[in-house]
Amino acid sequence: MSQPTEELLNPLWTAILDEINVDLLHERMVIRAHALDGGDVTHHILECLDVKEVRYARGDRAHDWEYVEISEANLRQTDEGRFEVELEFWVPGCQMTIDAGDLKLSVG
Numbered sequence: 001m002s003q004p005t006e007e008l009l010n011p012l013w014t015a016i017l018d019e020i021n022v023d024l025l026h027e028r029m030v031i032r033a034h035a036l037d038g039g040d041v042t043h044h045i046l047e048c049l050d051v052k053e054v055r056y057a058r059g060d061r062a063h064d065w066e067y068v069e070i071s072e073a074n075l076r077q078t079d080e081g082r083f084e085v086e087l088e089f090w091v092p093g094c095q096m097t098i099d100a101g102d103l104k105l106s107v108g
Helices: 006-012
Strands: 016-023 028-037 040-057 068-077 083-089 095-107
Touching: 006 028, 006 040, 006 068, 006 095, 016 040, 040 083
Parallel strands: none
Antiparallel strands: 016 028, 016 068, 028 040, 040 095, 068 083, 083 095
16 A cells, blocks of 8 residues: 555545444454535545554534534554544544554545
């Protein structure tokens, strides 16, 4: 896989979260989301490989939602050469952070 950059996750900003699959046996996560742009729908698949840690914080979420929007999607490389994916949902503090050895975003 090519080296991910900070811009890799830009297509996920304001996308609607469809599904998160965690494969503990293979230390892999797959996140599926779709984005709407003028009536066109684009489906995105984020594959996180060699997952070392996953954190979810509920934040200020006070009630159930009918769907989940990815308000922000950020990526940074750690000093160890790994990748930290941070997805923020709707309200401040409601977020998921993933520590992955490699990742890939594709359209599917």
